[in-house]
Amino acid sequence: MTVAEANQETKTNTLFEPAQLGSWDLTNRVAMAPMSRFRADPKTWVPADYTAEYYGQRNTCGMLITEATQMSPDAVGYPRSPGLYNAEQTEVWKGIVDAIHAGGAKAVVQLWHTGRISHAYNRPTDNPHPMGPSPIKPVTEMITDEHGMVEIPTPREMTKDDIKYVVDMYAETARNAKAAGFDGIEIHAANGYLIDQFCASNINKRTDEYGGSYENRLRFLREIIETVATVYDKGNIGVRFSPYGTFNDVHEEDPLALFTAQVKQSEASGVGYVHVIRPEVTGDNDVAEAFDHADVIGVARDLYSGVIIAAGQYTRETAEQEIASGRADIVAFGRPFVSNPDLISRMKAGTELAQLNRDTLYIPGRAGYIDYPEA
Template sequence: MMIFEAISNSLLKAKNRIVMAPMTRSRTTQPGDVPNDMMATYYKQRANAGIVVTEGAPISAVGRGYSMTPGIYTQAHIEGWKKATKAIHDEGSKTFIQLWHVGRRSHSSISGSQPLAPSAIKVPDQVFGPLEDGFGMIETEQPKAMSLQDIEDTIADFVQAAKNAMEAGFDGVEIHAAHGYLFDTFMRLVSNQRDDQYGGSQENRMRFMLETLKAVADEIGSDKVAVRVSPHVIEGFADEDTDIVDMMLKALEKMAKMNLAYVHFSENISRHIEVPESFRQQVRAVYPNPIMVAGKLTKESAHLLLKNKYADLVAFGTPYVTNPDLVARFKNDWPLAQFDADARLTLYGGGEEGYIDYPEYRA
């Protein structure tokens, strides 16, 4: 099957086309949100994937939206991530770190400051944060509209985070522009009511994401830069945006010229719209470079995406939580350990239980 074949082109090389998708697990060492040995073990166990994309790493304190997530903005973060990159590389896999600014999906008790957004618009939403007796889901806070200086500072933070990632040994960075986080809210009419060069027209609303991609690519090389988008997902929004799909196709035309490592489509999670085949055809018509797709894929549906040339890489999230040996299970048609209610209880926070204690399959 194509899913097990290596990918090798001018932009990207990996031992197979299976990707471990990014998933927040909140297992860092405190204080400081520092990646640790347990996290390195977690990623090493799952480095049968051709590429491991890490959980989202906040690029700054103000970009943080979930407690205990591993940063990439201090030297301690860099040194901690070196353990994970070495563990993954020792297994022959590549790894991209997901660079994260959550935008309005935060609270000052997590980030230390008022959340930032294109416009001062709040919707009902919850994130993983501090409670009186531990951690749990808390309501997000009213955001403030970003100034032009805030935008300039944020681009600089992404560039510095990418440089830090290179020092930590990553093969590349994936900029998170999906799921109602910062860049996604700039692109959607329902959350962006600006009247400057970052609001209004489609060209203006995609500007922040494209300027950030270019700045990061200029710093570390475009073949080391990827982006995650979710035009068919409504997570983080009260209402559907009827403009986002058309705008994304136009943004992809511009991104095609950047020669990025890949564009990652997140689908079929939270509140979402089914992705029509016509969209995949439109994407391929304007975007010839590597495409990754994630979202409740099976081995069979992933293979079909590859066979139809709608994707070059296929990513799996929750199956990797309970199946550290996912590639071997796929190759041998072994049953998958299910992601069930017990697995959900240990998804965020905690120790080794429900994190690195899932066994490999025994035939």
């Protein structure tokens, strides 16, 4: 019997029923997906003073995963993305976590390092070159506040000391997250950022123990999981993957084989959940062009016995089907939460959803951030 078949025999779940994740009792099976909004201070990477209001408006989901958050100064890729690597940032996050908890949601911070997808104009460091697993230049450009779109330079190849430093900083930032009151950590291993760069065969050309085989390419992620687990129970740690994703110039030779290895490692490591982005969605949450790919949610369910969070262009109806089938335990919604802070009550009532204003997704300020009305 597969894991999915066992789940189907024992579960008759719906989207708005409680769920168990690690030591948490979730009020429902809806997660707010991590979404960058770029409202932090451009010099200090401290979240804006109205960020608590933004998350507080959306705190009736069972689980709220924050926007991707830097775990060190060199991790910064984009302008105005928040950090959690110093005391000032941590203090502000405390108020944000309180606002999330006020509605009954569990608060999870997504930690990332952008790796080679970065530019010195956006980083609080003197080194002009971002770093990555190998010195392979991205094709994509980087947005900056003062210079517009700029070409990303060739990254320097990370030394083993660099790798150790980044791994250690994940533990340090996890301690800050604990101090801020976060219930758990999501490790961002998707969408062509540093961990995904180590996993990707077209970006990682290393010949040491961090390159080559799937086991070696996944070693960096494995070490990060183990160091975060010195701070948080593994049941309260999750990992996000984007199988078949091509965002930020990822082109994996055999995406199904890589994803299979990633899920198997997640099972072996004992993390509490895997968060899987369906290939129907690109890295910036737009709908991807149709192409042939495996049923990644089904693959994950057959290989992984923990909690599965499914993400990617779900409606209430398709989310209900995914939950009822036992394939997924939680469904994450992204942009519907942006324009519908009361998404849970709207879905329960069958109320029409408000449309998103894409022009205000990434600009600084309150407009398009905390001014969407409830139904």
